[in-house]
Amino acid sequence: MTTDLAERLAALTLELLAVPSVTGAEDAIAGRVLARAAERGCEVRRHGNSVVAHRFGTGPAIGLFGHLDTVSPADDQPVGRRGDRILGCGASDMKAGLAVMLDLADGGPVAAGSWPVDLWMVFYDREEGPYENNGLRAILPLLPRLDLAVALEPTGNIVQAGCMGGLHAQVSFRGQRAHSARPWQGRNAIYGALGVLKRLAECSPREVRFAGLPFYEVMSATMAATANSRNVIPDSFVVNVNVRFAPGRTAAEAASELEALVAGEAEVTIVDTAPAGAVSVDQPLLAGWIHRHGLEVEPKQAWTDVAQLTAAGIPAVNFGPGDPAQAHQAGEGVAVSALVRCHELLSDLLFGTSSSPGREGSVQG
Numbered sequence: 001m002t003t004d005l006a007e008r009l010a011a012l013t014l015e016l017l018a019v020p021s022v023t024g025a026e027d028a029i030a031g032r033v034l035a036r037a038a039e040r041g042c043e044v045r046r047h048g049n050s051v052v053a054h055r056f057g058t059g060p061a062i063g064l065f066g067h068l069d070t071v072s073p074a075d076d077q078p079v080g081r082r083g084d085r086i087l088g089c090g091a092s093d094m095k096a097g098l099a100v101m102l103d104l105a106d107g108g109p110v111a112a113g114s115w116p117v118d119l120w121m122v123f124y125d126r127e128e129g130p131y132e133n134n135g136l137r138a139i140l141p142l143l144p145r146l147d148l149a150v151a152l153e154p155t156g157n158i159v160q161a162g163c164m165g166g167l168h169a170q171v172s173f174r175g176q177r178a179h180s181a182r183p184w185q186g187r188n189a190i191y192g193a194l195g196v197l198k199r200l201a202e203c204s205p206r207e208v209r210f211a212g213l214p215f216y217e218v219m220s221a222t223m224a225a226t227a228n229s230r231n232v233i234p235d236s237f238v239v240n241v242n243v244r245f246a247p248g249r250t251a252a253e254a255a256s257e258l259e260a261l262v263a264g265e266a267e268v269t270i271v272d273t274a275p276a277g278a279v280s281v282d283q284p285l286l287a288g289w290i291h292r293h294g295l296e297v298e299p300k301q302a303w304t305d306v307a308q309l310t311a312a313g314i315p316a317v318n319f320g321p322g323d324p325a326q327a328h329q330a331g332e333g334v335a336v337s338a339l340v341r342c343h344e345l346l347s348d349l350l351f352g353t354s355s356s357p358g359r360e361g362s363v364q365g
């Protein structure tokens with residue numbers, strides 16, 4: 001039984017890996033996922049390159065969420081199976097999660113017509129690109145009120161709660177242009193940044209505890225540029241600063257903290273913000289499931305779409321089969337055993353295939 005499941009999940013992951021889906025080119029994978037979800041009895045709808053698959057049930061409404069896109073593959077990135085590992089661009093982040101979602105869509109041990117949950121599966125595009133293009137933004141308003149959401153981002157089958165918010169700011173230093181043979185006639189904008197850069201370099205991670213979990217706030221210079229010839233003293237120097245802030249704090253608060261650090265020495269323009277995600281592990285279905293299986297709970301020290309879900313009032317966590325350390329790697333892979341473990345645990349969350357106290361309508365398997 002478990003061997004069948006392992007082979008099924010491995011085959012499905014390999015099938016999805018064989019359809020390239022770099023951000024912005026998700027047409028083919030959306031078509032494939034839609035066909036596979038329809039075959040498993042879901043009511044399916046396509047919105048652009050995102051797919052919503054629904055299985056009607058009388059219990060709580062639970063959503064499973066997975067992005068269809070991947071980063072660009074590395075040169076000659078291996079794709080295929082090596083023993084217990086499935087390799088390919090997006091294997092961990094997050095075609096393994098998509099395969100688990102699709103396989104759960106046929107309900108496994110649940111008899112037709114007796115679904116204990118109203119299951120919504122959302123496969124969306126453009127997650128790996130900028131937040132303003134994220135495909136989930138257009139889909140969320142189309143969904144019914146969900147009681148719980150799980151984003152199957154790579155977490156190594158650990159429950160990762162909340163998520164860090166983030167912002168990018170362009171910090172622009174002004175100087176005065178001159179010939180670099182006579183620098184005293186100008187004012188070098190790069191040197192004007194030294195004070196701010198030093199203060200940024202001295203920023204150590206700040207622990208912020210939220211719902212008992214430690215998150216680490218950080219601020220880093222990630223890019224810097226002038227736009228002059230190399231024999232010119234630059235009159236402008238722009239540093240990109242990336243700020244990551246903990247749940248419970250807003251982008252506006254993080255922006256004022258950056259403004260305070262810059263202290264008027266440059267102009268700060270916020271170019272992109274993404275909110276932090278709330279920690280919602282006390283949602284009763286989720287709390288019972290975590291307790292039954294003794295699952296580990298960790299803070300998510302990165303941004304995920306849990307932020308959008310919790311901002312929409314949906315309790316949500318990250319939980320998926322992929323290995324977070326494998327995400328975006330040149331030899332990215334995922335263990336078949338991790339796919340099986342994720343499937344078994346989510347099957348219990350959705351269908352109550354192990355004893356589940358306090359769940360109405362759950363099916364004992």
Ligand SMILES: [Zn+2]
Pocket residue numbers: 067093094127153154
């Ligand atoms: Zn991802």
